[in-house]
Amino acid sequence: MTTIPPEKLIDGKAFAEGLRKQIAAEVQVLRDQHGIQPGLAVVMVGEDPASDVYVRSKCKQTGECGMLSVERRLPADTSENELLLLVEALNKDPAIHGILVQLPLPRHINADRVLNTIVPEKDVDGFHPVNVGLLSTGGQALVPCTPLGCSLLLKDRLGDMSGMNAVVIGRSNIVGKPMAQLLLKENCTVTLAHSRTRDLPAVVKAADIVVAAVGIPEMVKGEWIKDGATVIDVGINRLPGSAEGKSRLVGDVETAEAAKHAAGITPVPGGVGPMTIACLLRNTLTACKRLHGLED
Ligand SMILES: NC(=O)C1=CN([C@@H]2O[C@H](COP(=O)(O)OP(=O)(O)OC[C@H]3O[C@@H](n4cnc5c(N)ncnc54)[C@H](OP(=O)(O)O)[C@@H]3O)[C@@H](O)[C@H]2O)C=CC1
Ligand SMILES: Nc1nc(=O)c2c([nH]1)NC[C@@H]1CN(c3ccc(C(=O)N[C@@H](CCC(=O)O)C(=O)O)cc3)C=[N+]21
Numbered sequence: 001m002t003t004i005p006p007e008k009l010i011d012g013k014a015f016a017e018g019l020r021k022q023i024a025a026e027v028q029v030l031r032d033q034h035g036i037q038p039g040l041a042v043v044m045v046g047e048d049p050a051s052d053v054y055v056r057s058k059c060k061q062t063g064e065c066g067m068l069s070v071e072r073r074l075p076a077d078t079s080e081n082e083l084l085l086l087v088e089a090l091n092k093d094p095a096i097h098g099i100l101v102q103l104p105l106p107r108h109i110n111a112d113r114v115l116n117t118i119v120p121e122k123d124v125d126g127f128h129p130v131n132v133g134l135l136s137t138g139g140q141a142l143v144p145c146t147p148l149g150c151s152l153l154l155k156d157r158l159g160d161m162s163g164m165n166a167v168v169i170g171r172s173n174i175v176g177k178p179m180a181q182l183l184l185k186e187n188c189t190v191t192l193a194h195s196r197t198r199d200l201p202a203v204v205k206a207a208d209i210v211v212a213a214v215g216i217p218e219m220v221k222g223e224w225i226k227d228g229a230t231v232i233d234v235g236i237n238r239l240p241g242s243a244e245g246k247s248r249l250v251g252d253v254e255t256a257e258a259a260k261h262a263a264g265i266t267p268v269p270g271g272v273g274p275m276t277i278a279c280l281l282r283n284t285l286t287a288c289k290r291l292h293g294l295e296d
Contacts, residue, residue: 004259010153010232010266016274019152020065023281027066030288038288039068040098040124040280041090045083045109046076050238051102058100058277065281068095080109084117091119097291098124098284103174121291124283127174135181140290142283147179149275150211150232155186157230157264158209162187165206169193169220169252170213175234179211200224212252222257231258231265234272 030036040062044055055071062069072086083101090099099122105111115123120130126144134141154161166188170176180192193203204210204224212220213234225231235252251268259265266272286296 003256004265004267008259008262008264010157010230010264010271012149012153012266012271012273012275013269015153015156016149016278019275019278020061020281023278023285024065026285030285030294031066034292034294036288036292037066037068037095038098038284039070039093039096040100040284041070041072041093041096042100042102043072043074043083043086043090044102045074045078046106048102048104054277055102058280061277062281062284067281067284070096076106078106078109080113083109083114087114087117091117091122096122097288098122098280100125100280122287124280124287125174126178126283132173132178135178138185142287143182143279144174144178145279145283146175146213146234146272146276147182148279148283149272150179150234151182151186152279153232153266153272153275154183154209154230161209164188164208165191166209166211167191167193167204167207168211168213169197169200169204170215170234172213175213179213183209183211210253214252216252217250218252218254220253220258222254222260225258225261227261228263229261231262232272233266233268235268236273 042055042058059069059071090096099118101114115127118128120128123131123142126142131141135143166183168176168179171192171194180190183190193200201224205226207229209230211232217237231253233251233253237250239248239250241247249269289296
């Protein structure tokens with residue numbers, strides 16, 4: 001664990017626990033009043049130890065919230081066509097309201113084709129072009145879980161974000177771009193930085209809100225952070241550990257140094273990661289309600 005003074009800690013783990021309790025209560029109501037149980041299917045192709053941890057904790061938490069959890073593990077040599085057939089079957093399955101295909105997929109499979117085959121109504125990752133479009137035009141989208149989790153933490157900490165300068169580092173479809181959309185929705189002035197950005201330290205120094213989603217361990221230096229800024233560290237980087245071989249997780253931000261300047265900062269682990277899973281459950285509940293024509 002890194003050293004963040006308690007008043008500066010943005011505790012994603014605790015926030016996610018609260019969120020899961022709310023979700024479990026709503027799931028109970030759905031069951032009691034409508035006889036409906038939300039169902040989430042997680043599809044994983046091939047073996048990947050890092051994904052494995054994540055998939056297992058998703059399935060466990062889905063069950064704990066009272067939802068149906070279906071795990072489909074396919075061998076690494078599964079053809080694209082077989083995977084597409086599975087997705088189509090899940091699209092039609094009335095017990096399933098959310099479908100998540102774990103990324104990355106093996107190289108012989110076209111990930112876009114697979115993601116675009118999931119019906120938008122069950123796309124709890126929010127990666128389908130219809131949901132991407134709805135998010136950017138202000139419609140009723142399913143929002144990608146990681147940016148949604150970051151946005152909930154920011155709103156809880158900062159309240160009204162109107163007029164704040166927000167910098168998102170990283171422009172991936174799964175984190176950076178949707179994060180920028182959500183901050184724009186909150187009336188921030190948004191800068192989307194990436195590997196071609198000139199003078200990143202100066203860009204970060206101007207920011208009231210910094211969201212780092214790069215995938216390079218501790219690349220955002222503490223001294224880049226403006227005094228009083230709020231820092232959300234999305235990075236999950238597994239470093240080879242000590243002699244015993246235990247690996248260590250670090251984010252994209254130099255946490256302890258950044259905490260000297262920031263007013264609030266998320267740790268890794270225990271920050272954005274748990275929020276991602278809680279938001280996946282929330283999206284599954286949302287998808288279930290919408291598919292049954294119930295209010296959100
Ligand atoms: N906590 C969670 O729940 C999740 C965590 N993650 C973690 O978040 C991190 C980012 O993930 P993801 O978005 O998928 O990553 P990608 O690899 O898809 O994207 C990384 C982005 O960082 C940019 N980048 C790379 N090098 C630099 C640099 N030197 N300066 C500025 N920008 C740079 C890239 O720019 P360019 O586009 O120009 O190449 C790219 O836009 C990873 O550590 C990942 O493990 C991801 C998903 C969920
Ligand atoms: N279709 C798809 N959707 C995703 O959302 C998706 C994906 N594929 N592929 C992989 C990335 C990564 N990701 C994480 C989620 C939670 C934690 C998490 O809970 N992390 C814990 C630590 C877990 C540990 O100890 O390894 C924490 O930060 O505290 C991490 C990473 C979702 N992703």
